[in-house]
Amino acid sequence: MTSELDDLYQEVILDHNKRPRNRKKLENADRQAEGYNPLCGDHVNVFLKIEGDRVREVTFEGSGCAISTASASLMTEAVRGKTLSEAKELFGRFHGLITGEPGETSDGPGLGKLEVFSGVCKYPARVKCATLAWHTVKAALDDEGEVISTE
Amino acid sequence: MTTTSQPTITGQATNAFDVERIRRDFPILSREVHGKPLVYLDNAATTQKPQCVIDALTTYYSEYNANIHRGVHALSVAATEAYEGARLKIQRFINAGRPEEIVYVRSATEAINLVAQTWGVENIAAGDEIIITGMEHHSNIVPWQMLCAKQGARLRVVPLNDNGELELDEYERMLSPKVKLVAAAHVSNALGTVNPVERLVELAHAQGAVVLLDGAQAVPHAAVDVQAIGCDFYALSSHKVFGPTGVGALYAKYDLLTKMPPYQGGGDMIASVTFENTIYNDVPHKFEAGTPNIADAIGFGAAIDYVTAVGMDAIAAHERDLLEYATEVLSSIPEVRFIGTAKARAAVVSFVIEGVHPHDAGTILDLQGVAVRAGHHCAQPVMLRFKVPATVRASMAFYNTRSEIDALATAVRCVVEKFN
Structure with missing residues (x-):
């Protein structure tokens, strides 16, 4: 098949779509946020357990396309164990990767596994799929108690 | 002053519905998308325009x-x-x-x-x-x-x-x-x-x-x-x-x-x-x-x-053929499930692919030049009724051809392969 297709749907994405990690409701979550993409109807809930200034546990619930499911799954792996400020900084760099505007954070450490989403920036229609879980976790980190919309 | 210029329809010149001649009246249909010939099957969203309309x-x-x-x-x-x-x-x-x-x-x-x-x-x-x-x-x-x-x-x-x-x-x-x-x-x-x-x-x-x-x-x-x-x-x-x-x-x-x-x-x-x-x-x-x-x-x-000038009856007959053909070729893909199987139907096939979200299918189809709608079609209650988040919808017009339906089916098979 075309290389464009393989660039977008990399094996890691397909794997996390089929077997999403940390997809469960977190009982006794300290913080929680809900994200919604009105364009496609995707819903995601993100749950956080915070210890001190560190994210001890992070899970999500919801379903959507492969890009949004894999993005939520990989987000939970990336954010776990980070401090609140590290996690927010990671959001900024991931957002830069997806929207094709790395900006001032491009000198920072690599995004590791998250770089599998680098192909998404070529598909404006799908950018919101990749960023929904990240906008939602940022809202949870900021403790904004409202539904986050991608619009 | 030309205010009522008659359209030149080459397709109605013969009794047979000459879709290739009709296609030449629509300049956009000869373009490529992602290096593949455009297969435009999103006519329920909007249709393409013949040169006489542009003129x-x-x-x-x-x-x-x-x-x-x-x-x-x-x-x-x-x-x-x-x-x-x-x-x-x-x-x-x-x-x-x-x-x-x-x-x-x-x-x-x-x-x-x-x-x-x-x-x-x-x-x-x-x-x-x-x-x-x-x-x-x-x-x-x-x-x-x-x-x-x-x-x-x-x-x-x-x-x-x-x-x-x-x-x-x-x-x-x-x-x-x-x-x-x-x-x-x-x-x-x-x-x-x-x-x-x-x-x-x-x-x-x-x-x-x-x-x-x-x-x-x-x-x-x-x-x-x-x-x-x-x-x-x-x-x-x-x-x-x-x-x-x-x-x-x-x-x-x-x-x-x-x-x-x-x-x-x-x-x-x-x-x-x-x-x-x-x-x-x-x-x-x-x-x-x-x-x-x-x-x-x-x-x-x-x-x-x-x-x-093309003739609404000729259009209806050609589209009936396309609908039957699309239903037949897509039915041969086991992962495809149709949403909407009414006896009386316009040339629209709405479907889901087992294990694949319609938005992923839509993107993969697009990469092969096939333009369809993947979404709720501004009819969310319909999606709720059939318990699906969205569908893939291929909607046809009289300028579409059987070989374009084949391209759709090939692209759908590619989606199935990628996700299984």
């Missing part, structure tokens, strides 16, 4: 651009003739009884809103009921919800069976003297279902209810005769029938139209204005305040000329 716009702007209904100069006269000429074309296209029954609007959506805000406000009272169906586009749901909320009326919904057809027994039971309006799609945009509109009208009229039909998805596929259907209002859109965006039409029975209050106030909708009193213009101008979308109305007329 009609260019000719208007380059040769006789002027405001209408007011100038004494040559350009204004030519523009007025072309604009009113297009109204006659729309009238004949849907067989309305007289040209005054055609009101220009921005879109089918505006046509429905116009009825809700004029006829609706005047005729719907507290305790009245409005019936819509379970397959409506949001544009035929929300205006009625707004009207019901304002007037204290009740909105009721005719349910769908598992094939995506109306449950007519249930509809009959819902009808009562309380029902003042029935608003239904002629053809469903999400499922392709063709509703038995004559029967809907007959039953509604027997109870004294007025009927509005949303014909946006019907007019591109087959000949429509509003007098034979007997409906009171019929909404249609230019861009769904190979014309420009930004213009549509409301058909309304003359007797109803003359009793309706105006929609918007302004120029062109008045006969005379003083600070003490304003006398409204005659219908349909009473509903057309302000300088209208002159160019696109003329383009709409050119599109009607084009499809009329």
Whole structure:
């Protein structure tokens, strides 16, 4: 098949779509946020357990396309164990990767596994799929108690 | 001055439907997407435009651009003739009884809103009921919800069976003297279902209810005769029938139209204005305040000329073949499940692919040059009814071919492979 297709749907994405990690409701979550993409109807809930200034546990619930499911799954792996400020900084760099505007954070450490989403920036229609879980976790980190919309 | 140039249809020259010759009239169909020939199967979202429609716009702007209904100069006269000429074309296209029954609007959506805000406000009272169906586009749901909320009326919904057809027994039971309006799609945009509109009208009229039909998805596929259907209002859109965006039409029975209050106030909708009193213009101008979308109305007329020359019956026959073929080839893919299997259907196939979200399918199809809609099709209640988040919808037009359906099937197989 075309290389464009393989660039977008990399094996890691397909794997996390089929077997999403940390997809469960977190009982006794300290913080929680809900994200919604009105364009496609995707819903995601993100749950956080915070210890001190560190994210001890992070899970999500919801379903959507492969890009949004894999993005939520990989987000939970990336954010776990980070401090609140590290996690927010990671959001900024991931957002830069997806929207094709790395900006001032491009000198920072690599995004590791998250770089599998680098192909998404070529598909404006799908950018919101990749960023929904990240906008939602940022809202949870900021403790904004409202539904986050991608619009 | 060229204001009514006849379209050159090479396709109707022979008895056989010559789709390759027709395709040459649509410049966009020869382009490539992602390095693959464009396979455009998103016609229910909007249709492509033949060269004669594009030319009609260019000719208007380059040769006789002027405001209408007011100038004494040559350009204004030519523009007025072309604009009113297009109204006659729309009238004949849907067989309305007289040209005054055609009101220009921005879109089918505006046509429905116009009825809700004029006829609706005047005729719907507290305790009245409005019936819509379970397959409506949001544009035929929300205006009625707004009207019901304002007037204290009740909105009721005719349910769908598992094939995506109306449950007519249930509809009959819902009808009562309380029902003042029935608003239904002629053809469903999400499922392709063709509703038995004559029967809907007959039953509604027997109870004294007025009927509005949303014909946006019907007019591109087959000949429509509003007098034979007997409906009171019929909404249609230019861009769904190979014309420009930004213009549509409301058909309304003359007797109803003359009793309706105006929609918007302004120029062109008045006969005379003083600070003490304003006398409204005659219908349909009473509903057309302000300088209208002159160019696109003329383009709409050119599109009607084009499809009329191809022949609506020939179009319907070609599309019937495409629908049968698409159903056959997609059925051979085990992972494909159709949503909407009504017996009477326009050339639309809506489906889901097991284990694949429609948005992923839509992107992978796009990478192979196949343009479809993946989403809820502005009909979220339909998605809820069939318990799917979204569907992939391939909607065909008379310029599509069997080999394009093959390209769709190949692309769908590629989706299946990628995800399994």
